[in-house]
Amino acid sequence: MIDCVIIDDEQHAIDLLVQHISQVHFLRIAGTATNPVKGLQMVADLKPGLVFLDVQMPHLTGIEMLKLISKDSHIILTTAYKEYALEGFEHAVVDYLLKPVQFLRFLKAVNRLWTIHNSLRPASEQDHYVFVKTEQKGKLLKIDSRRITYIEGLSNYAIIHMDDKKKIITYLKLKELSESLSARGFVRIHKSFIISLSHLTAVEGNMVRILNEEQPIAIGDAYKKDFFDFINAKMLSIPPDSTIG
Incomplete structure (x- = not known):
């Protein structure tokens, strides 16, 4: 199971991701935040395996937050602007999803992470x-x-x-x-x-x-x-x- 945190200043965008996550058996919501500063603290406290991170937010952008989040948490960027994709991948994010996030595209991204997650787990x-x-x-x-x-x-x-x-x-x-x-x-x-x-x-x-x-x-x-x-x-x-x- 991978715990997820969603950070996005738009509640409707959070609600859509929550709906997508509820349909994937290996994902679980750990927390959500519309305030990026509070979201950053939430990630530090909960140490989730995956963070869905909006790029454009007031006070602290998603790209700025990438530099502050521990590498123990994987990142999937979400935004309405394609031009942020290259910069996001320079920070080794798992994937980049365009809003409104379509479920099939979402599923492809999280399945990629599930493959990585399984490869990292030691075999019993x-x-x-x-x-x-x-x-x-x-x-x-x-x-x-x-x-x-x-x-x-x-x-x-x-x-x-x-x-x-x-x-x-x-x-x-x-x-x-x-x-x-x-x-x-x-x-x-x-x-x-x-x-x-x-x-x-x-x-x-x-x-x-x-x-x-x-x-x-x-x-x-x-x-x-x-x-x-x-x-x-x-x-x-x-x-x-x-x-x-």
């Missing part, structure tokens, strides 16, 4: 093991997911690469594997690749390096934004001009 001990179908009919293989370095998709099957260089062929599609493994620290970065974040050693432009693998893996255009949102969220500090991606 009982979650380390998974079972996969193998080439041999009727045979299931038990795998320690902590030892998977990356997964390569090939048509209707996938190759699971292990940390001992062993390769396991399973008749599952990457979409199924991605949905099953996202909470265990795996991220899909390409239509053909899922990587283990624990075995990720470096990001070099639009490529990633995996432990003990000589060849880098490309980051696909369709997955680039979500991946770099996650990377930026994990950076120790993000100066305004250094957000990557």
